[in-house]
Each structure stands twice: as structure tokens, then as C-alpha cells.
Amino acid sequence: MSxxxxxxxxxxxxxxxxxxxxxxxxxxxxxxxxxxxxxxxxLREGLIITGMSDQVSWGFYIANFTFMVGIAAAAVxxxxxAYLFHREDVKQVVLLGEAMAVAAVITAILLVVVDxxxxxxxxxxxxxxxxxxxxxxMLAWDVVVLYGYLFLNLLIPFYILxxxxxxxxxxxxxxxxxxxxxxxxxxxxxxxxAFLFSANSGRPFWHTALLGPRxxxxxxxxxxxLIIISLLLIRNFWNYSxxxxxxxxxxxxxxxxxxxxxxxxxxELFTDFYNxxxxxxxxxxxxxxxxxxxxxxxxxxxxxxxxxxxxxMLSFERLRANRVTLVLSCMLCFTGIWIEKGMxxxxxxxxxxxxxxxxxxxxxxxxxxxxxxxxxVGAMIFTLLARAAVAVEQGEIRAVVESQQ
Amino acid sequence: xxAPLSVSLTSKSIKTxxxxxxxKYRNQxxxxxxxxxxxxxxxxxxxxxxxxxxxxxxxxxxRKHRFDYVPCDDCHDGVEVIPEVLEMMADxxxxxxxxxxxGNADLxxxxxxxxxxxxxxxxxxxxxxxxxxxxxxxxxxxxxxxxDWQYGAHGKRMKRWRGGRVxxxxxxxxxxxxxxxxxxxxxxxxxxxxxxxxxxxxxxxxGRKPWERSE
Amino acid sequence: xxxxxTKKDMANDTDQSVASxxxxxxxxxxxxxxxxxxxxxxxxSAWAGATLKDAMGDFFQDHYQRMTPEEIADALARxxxxxLRKFGREITCTNTPPLAxxxxxxxxxxxxxKGYRDCVSACVRENNLGxxxxxxxxxxxxxxxxxxxxxxxDHYYDHDLVPQEGKEYMPMQCMQCExxxxxxxxxxxxxxxxxxxxxxxxxxxxxxxxxxxxACPYSARHFNWSEPLVPPDELNPDTHYLGNRPRMKGVxxxxxxxxxxxxxxxxxxxxxxxxxxARVFGNLLDPDSEIRYILENKTVFRLKEELGTEPKFxxxxx
Numbered sequence: 001m002s003x004x005x006x007x008x009x010x011x012x013x014x015x016x017x018x019x020x021x022x023x024x025x026x027x028x029x030x031x032x033x034x035x036x037x038x039x040x041x042x043l044r045e046g047l048i049i050t051g052m053s054d055q056v057s058w059g060f061y062i063a064n065f066t067f068m069v070g071i072a073a074a075a076v077x078x079x080x081x082a083y084l085f086h087r088e089d090v091k092q093v094v095l096l097g098e099a100m101a102v103a104a105v106i107t108a109i110l111l112v113v114v115d116x117x118x119x120x121x122x123x124x125x126x127x128x129x130x131x132x133x134x135x136x137x138m139l140a141w142d143v144v145v146l147y148g149y150l151f152l153n154l155l156i157p158f159y160i161l162x163x164x165x166x167x168x169x170x171x172x173x174x175x176x177x178x179x180x181x182x183x184x185x186x187x188x189x190x191x192x193x194a195f196l197f198s199a200n201s202g203r204p205f206w207h208t209a210l211l212g213p214r215x216x217x218x219x220x221x222x223x224x225x226l227i228i229i230s231l232l233l234i235r236n237f238w239n240y241s242x243x244x245x246x247x248x249x250x251x252x253x254x255x256x257x258x259x260x261x262x263x264x265x266x267x268e269l270f271t272d273f274y275n276x277x278x279x280x281x282x283x284x285x286x287x288x289x290x291x292x293x294x295x296x297x298x299x300x301x302x303x304x305x306x307x308x309x310x311x312x313m314l315s316f317e318r319l320r321a322n323r324v325t326l327v328l329s330c331m332l333c334f335t336g337i338w339i340e341k342g343m344x345x346x347x348x349x350x351x352x353x354x355x356x357x358x359x360x361x362x363x364x365x366x367x368x369x370x371x372x373x374x375x376x377v378g379a380m381i382f383t384l385l386a387r388a389a390v391a392v393e394q395g396e397i398r399a400v401v402e403s404q405q
Numbered sequence: 406x407x408a409p410l411s412v413s414l415t416s417k418s419i420k421t422x423x424x425x426x427x428x429k430y431r432n433q434x435x436x437x438x439x440x441x442x443x444x445x446x447x448x449x450x451x452x453x454x455x456x457x458x459x460x461x462x463x464x465x466x467x468r469k470h471r472f473d474y475v476p477c478d479d480c481h482d483g484v485e486v487i488p489e490v491l492e493m494m495a496d497x498x499x500x501x502x503x504x505x506x507x508g509n510a511d512l513x514x515x516x517x518x519x520x521x522x523x524x525x526x527x528x529x530x531x532x533x534x535x536x537x538x539x540x541x542x543x544x545x546x547x548x549x550x551x552x553d554w555q556y557g558a559h560g561k562r563m564k565r566w567r568g569g570r571v572x573x574x575x576x577x578x579x580x581x582x583x584x585x586x587x588x589x590x591x592x593x594x595x596x597x598x599x600x601x602x603x604x605x606x607x608x609x610x611x612g613r614k615p616w617e618r619s620e
Numbered sequence: 621x622x623x624x625x626t627k628k629d630m631a632n633d634t635d636q637s638v639a640s641x642x643x644x645x646x647x648x649x650x651x652x653x654x655x656x657x658x659x660x661x662x663x664x665s666a667w668a669g670a671t672l673k674d675a676m677g678d679f680f681q682d683h684y685q686r687m688t689p690e691e692i693a694d695a696l697a698r699x700x701x702x703x704l705r706k707f708g709r710e711i712t713c714t715n716t717p718p719l720a721x722x723x724x725x726x727x728x729x730x731x732x733x734k735g736y737r738d739c740v741s742a743c744v745r746e747n748n749l750g751x752x753x754x755x756x757x758x759x760x761x762x763x764x765x766x767x768x769x770x771x772x773x774d775h776y777y778d779h780d781l782v783p784q785e786g787k788e789y790m791p792m793q794c795m796q797c798e799x800x801x802x803x804x805x806x807x808x809x810x811x812x813x814x815x816x817x818x819x820x821x822x823x824x825x826x827x828x829x830x831x832x833x834x835a836c837p838y839s840a841r842h843f844n845w846s847e848p849l850v851p852p853d854e855l856n857p858d859t860h861y862l863g864n865r866p867r868m869k870g871v872x873x874x875x876x877x878x879x880x881x882x883x884x885x886x887x888x889x890x891x892x893x894x895x896x897x898a899r900v901f902g903n904l905l906d907p908d909s910e911i912r913y914i915l916e917n918k919t920v921f922r923l924k925e926e927l928g929t930e931p932k933f934x935x936x937x938x
Contacts, residue, residue: 046846047828047846048599048846053754054833057833115829117827117829117830118828118870122827125808130683132807132808133804133806133809137804138831140807140808196831200805201801201928202801202836203837278769293605354837354839355770355773356761356770553918553938556917558900558917559897559938560897561894562887562897562900566886566888570910578896587734589734589781589782591782592736592779595777596754596759596775597752597754597755597756599754600752600845614766
């Protein structure tokens, strides 16, 4: 059946590449293996191998999860121009954006799974078989939206690529409703993730209506930054056609999103510090330290610096057009957002505790390696999916035309 | 768990001189005897407590049988000590080994104790109060605590949260002769920290009181 | 389904619900036990252990509120067997139902608390908390007179004598909220509020995501980051499924108002241990109870009242 052949050819195309490509894959496999070894340790001993505590009960895993969901949501920035504004140049690369969404969502799900202390009880969260606390639990909603998003971002590209593999057109009208659904769904995954945090009225650092908008804004910085870098790499290594206009569009979106994100941060700083209440303890801990505890202060100021330099550079059209400075800006703000939205967001929510205790968190080496392994899984999935997509789009793999077709 | 601040603290050495066994047996006998008269004894008092004509809705644990210095007139004739006892006690300076320190109040023994009548207490108006009903005496001044104690906001409930309520007398926790609170003591240890994590050192906390202005 | 509590003195409780004989005992006596996943058949030789069968039974065990009485009986038996294997001690694990017409409430007189922490250690012993870490359901903090903000509370005070001059002491534990944020948060419904007001955890259902800990405004929920260590000779053998039965790594636990004691009319261990009488516990629905007197007549407050969680744990002053 041609479907099987399609999948077989696709998988085979994933293996084809130069030494650099295979080296990259091997590196990822090595990282996954190391992380996997530590994960086995975690399964044996429990989450005690991490740096988490009753005081800071979510740590490095969830920090990276939060960041990853943002990356996943950002695929919508290619979907909208491609399908709603009929930009053909964007349509050429939208599949790659969706591949990134798939990789990011899988990484996010993986990070939640490694954070679960009882993965042996995974079936408890399956609807109907287990017991799913809908509609009240935001975490239950997060599971629903993430799996739904994964499904959508596998379904549409799979359909398009399969059609192209068979030398057929993939008319937009046949899957356009799913595209619209994906657009709203992309916003929802990150809004639900924001609601996960902002629902906690006992944690004033997160209990703000601005959290949803902040998440979307920062996602639209980190996502395009990674997409730009990936597209440039793909264009460079696989000679895949990526029109400069696409990169320019993404860079402009990135710049605006970064300005908006910085504005949101400014609004939070003003609101918290003008008349400082105990609700501002966490943000004081983050930016200035609290009672002598200042573990995150250098991190957040570095993040601020990186974001400010990046937004400054992105403001100049010439610096956007120069791909070297553009890639540098992307790397700077990607790192800045990772700090500000990862550790700089999840950890201060726990410091001080609702009872006023300050107990800092430092990720342990096993915890970091397991996280790196999850990132490596994502990188590998993206690499392989992008490789297969490029193979189909460039005509490298095609179904054998059968006479009775 | 309570601090029985009864006068028996230094009694052990004295007991052997004072025919302690006889005294104890006599106390036990009197205790049982008095238990038979509890209800009428309660209703007979009229010192303003709301329980004056009702049976107590809860049980007060007795501690009278644990005392060694009753009845008072075994050794006392009024406030004076019987000469024979005084001879036995030549080498001891103060029998009860205490002075009356009741907060800021200027009290002496016979303000609450009747030295006759087997060591009962008495109210300000002269009514006899059994030692196990000492709360009637305390309630004369500490009426607020007494009401709280009656209804459960003060004092420790023993045994169960439902069913028959059992409480302690005031003197079960408070020593009326000697600074009536519970003694300061060492606390149990501070909370632990998750295994494999270090206790985080306390850095600086401002010790400024709210009424102290900052410079 | 309840079991005859022969160890406990129930003579004073005139309105104690009639304890019915456990169907589990009946079935066990007959030697026929029906099992949820067909894994625990033939448990006549229950005490001999059947580790694989128990592991399978554990894995397939349904949510507590969905289990049939037979399944619950199997689960209780499994827990008892597991404790015997792990600790070498025989324990009893029951699932005494809530008492009718009872909603529990707690009041604590902070004028009287001296900071002894007797409540903390009594709770650790009574409820089989893991030793050597930070697992304590009750946290007593030392506050400066003149302010009651928790930001400046000392959790780790360790003086030679308490109470210290110019300080107040405030113990905190699970507030058993009427509108608990933790119950809303749990994605698998592993925690819920029982009819008598106690917020309980089904330790066999919890997946260890710790979202409930994030949601709790009182830091009342605690996690087993590793296998909890309880010295076998200190194990309290009178346990309840939703309370103090031995727990495992990777699950959340918290104060449950000593559900194994309070549903039998006994005081929670913290109240029993407190020497000052600062702790008062009782039935909020009983207008003659001590707790009702306190709520109606004393100056009371609740922590973080503005969050709308409606805690059933009040503080009052003299």
C-alpha cells in the first residue's frame, strides 16, 4: 500500500545525509542516552535526585516545559500568513514550522512525564479509563490541548506530504477547517499553560491577568527566533528554498513581540514596586534578592540585557537584513526568553512560600541531563521530520506511479 | 502533659515522718466519700457561676487524692503548727516550701484555704469549696477564664472530642501559689529539610519593630 | 464499610454508628475473594505475601470512590500485607466512613501556644510520617509581637526556652478548606473533600504531578521525594486508607485531622499532645460544641481569609 511505502520512504530519507548530519544525530542520541540513564536512576530513587523540595515543588522540568509550549505555539506565525493571507512563500516553509510544533509539543509532554513522580500510574489520566478532572483542573485541560495540538500538527502535514509524495495536489480547501482549528488551538495551548499558573490565587507572582498575554508575547519571540535559525540552517544544508521575505517577516514579528514583551515586563515592575505589598516578594526576590537570598538575580538581569540588546539590534532593518546580526539577535533573545520564562518564571513563584519561607532551588546535574535529553529528543524529532518533509517537497522521494492509479 | 504544680514537690522526704501511708489512705477514703456528695455539694454553692443549680455538663478530673498536705488540721491548729509536728520538723525551715506569689495579688494562705474542715477552700463570702472544685474560688476573680473554661475555649479537653467531656481543674495546669502559668521549656526541634538538601542559612532579616522608624 | 474496632473504647459514644462486620473478613474466611482484575483470587494465604499479585492488584486498582466494597477490601488487605512485608509489623487498615451529622472544625488559641512543637512530633509518630526529611504536617512559626506578617516569621526557631520574650507562636497545618484549591487542581481527582469536611488523598491514585502543592495557599501539602522511612518499631498499626496507612514514594500527603482517630470519636494527635489546651476540635454542626462556642464568642480569624478558601481551621485569642 502506498501509505506504507510513503512511511518507509520517509523514514529512509531521514537517514540520508552527510557526515555532519549523522554527527548531529549521533550527538543527540548520546545526549538522550545519558539522560535516559539518569531517568532510570530517577525511576529507582524518586524525584529526590532533583533539587526540588516541598518549598519549590516545580523546578527545572516544568521551567523548560513552560518555555517549550511557547515554541510549539509559535508555529501559528507561519500558519496564519500561509493560509489566511495566502503567502505562497510562507506556504513553502509552513510544513517545517509544523514539524517544529510537533517536536516542541512532544518535548513538552516528555518534560511533564519526567516530572511525574508516578509514571507507572499514567493510565489514571486517560479519560474514561482513568479519572480526568475536567472541567476544573487546568492541568487536565493542558493534557487535552497538548495532545490535540500534536494530533493537528501531525494530521495536516501528513496529509499534505502524502499527497505530494503521490504527485498530487493538496488543495487547501480540503483541510482548511483544520487549519483554522490549529490557529485557535495554538493560542489555546499557551493560554491554558498560562492559566495553569495564573489560576493559583495563593501565588501572587503568577496570579495576574497579564500572564496569558505575556506568555503569548514571549512565545512569539522565542518561537520565531528558533524558526529563523532552523530555516537558515535548512536552506544552507539541504538547499531548500526559503525565500528571504519569509525570514524578514518572521524577524519583524519577532521584533514587535519582543517590544510588547518588554512593555509587559515594565508594566509588571511598575505595578509591583510602586506601592510594594507582600505580593511583590517574589518579584523582589527575582530582581533584587530577598533577605540576602539572591540566586536568580544575575540570571534575570542577564536575560534583561540580552533581550534589550536583541530588540535594539532588531529595530534596524539593516541589521535584520544582515543574516549574521539577525541570527545573533535571535540567539540572544532566545536565551533571554528561556531564562525569563523558564527558571525566572517558575521558581520565583515558589519563593517565598505561601507561609513566607525562603528556600532556594538549584537544579542538580541529573535533573539538567534529563532535561537536556528531552531537548535532544525534540531536536531529533524536528530534524527527522524536517528531513523527510524536505525530501518530499524537493521531489527526492516519490511514490512509484501505478498503472491502475 | 500537664505540670502538676501541687505542693507535693518536696514532700517525699517528709512523708516518712508524717505517717504518709495513713494520710494517703485517709485521703482516698475521704475522696470516695466526697464523690458521693458531689451533686448536692455543687448545687449548694451560690457564688454566681451559671452552673450553680445544675449538674456539671462535663466531668472534672479529680486530683485531690494525689495531695499530701491535706487535711491541713493534721498538722495545723489554725495558722499555728501543732507543737509535736513542729518538733519532728525541726530541721526543715518551710514545710510547704513556698511563698504565695499569685500574680500581683496580695494573698495569703487563708484567703483561699480553710485550715479547718479537712483542707477545703472557701469563697470570699465564706462558702466551703472542695479542693476538686477549686475553679469556684478561681472564678471569683478570673470570671472570664472561667466562662471560657466552662464552654471549652480555655483549658485542655482530655480523651475524646465527642461524648462525655472531661477537663482538668484550674489547678491541674496552673499553680495558684507560684506564678500561675506553664513553665517555659525547650521546644521540640526545628523542621527538617528534604533529604540530600542543605538547610539554607538564615541571612539578614530586619529586626526593626513596626514602631521603630527607619532613618 | 467499617470494621469492629475492638481495640478502641467506644463505650462513651452513644451515637456511634453500628460497626458492621467486614465483608472482607467474611469472604476471607470463606476463602473466596473476587478481585477487580482477577489478580487477587485465592488470598487465603494472605499473610504469606504474593508480591506479584499484589503489584498487579496495586497497578489496576481503581479510584477509591469508584471501587466496590470488595475491591476496597482487597485494597485494604494488600496494604496490610505490604506493611507486613516492608516493616515486619501487622497493621490494620480500615476505611471507616464519615460520621453522620459531623463536619469537623479546629480552633487554635494563639494566646496560649507556647511554641513547644509537641503537636508536630505527636503527628509525626501517630501518622507514620517518613523520618529524616522534611515531612511534617504541622509547621509552627515564631512571629514578632507587633506584626503578624508571615514574611518575617521564623520557621526554624530553636531556642533553649520557649516562649521567648516578645514573640508569638502560630502552628499551621492543612486548613481543610470548604472550597479547596487543591481539589480543583488535581488532574486525576486523587484528592477530594469527604462529607465530614476532611480533604483526603487517595495515595494509590495520585500520579505525583504536585499541582495540588502549587495550588495550596497554606503550604499544607507535602511530597514523598523518596521512599518514606518509618522505623518499624515506631509504626502506628491503627491506620485508615485515606489517612495514616503507610505511604509510598512519589505521592502527596497532608494532615487529615487524624481521620483514623476522629471518626472513632478520639481527638487528633496534635490536640491530645498539646499541653496548654490551645487546640480545640469538634463538630461544627453541633451548636453545643466547644468549637462553636469559640467561633461565636471569641475573636477569631482565619489565615488568608481574603482568598475565599473558607478554611475550617480558625485561630482565636484569649
